[in-house]
Amino acid sequence: MSTMRLDERSLSRLKWRCRRGLLENDLFIERFFRRHEDTMTTRQAAGLMALMDLADNDLLDLLLARSEPQGETDTPEVREVLAQMRVRPTAPLPARP
Secondary structure (H helix, E strand, O other): OOOOEOOHHHHHHHHHHOOOOOHHHHHHHHHHHHHHHHHOEHHHHHHHHHHHOOOHHHHHHHHOOOOOOOHHHOOHHHHHHHHHHHOOOOOOOOOOO
């Protein structure tokens, strides 16, 4: 997987793809984008896309560390993004305009 930076159009499409049905998942995803969207790589995008293929409850279990990636989802890219998404904020993030 490449560590090339994601272009604006690809980032916009990725954000659209990451919309979820569970608010809890959306909160993790929104925090991830706030922290990483300016430096998002194609490798991270691939990991995030693999996570988005999961059912909402399975994704939430991974985000809350109730389970770990298995099977096709158990890739270095997924584990990297999942670790970034699981990091708890030390201070509140500023509100988006």
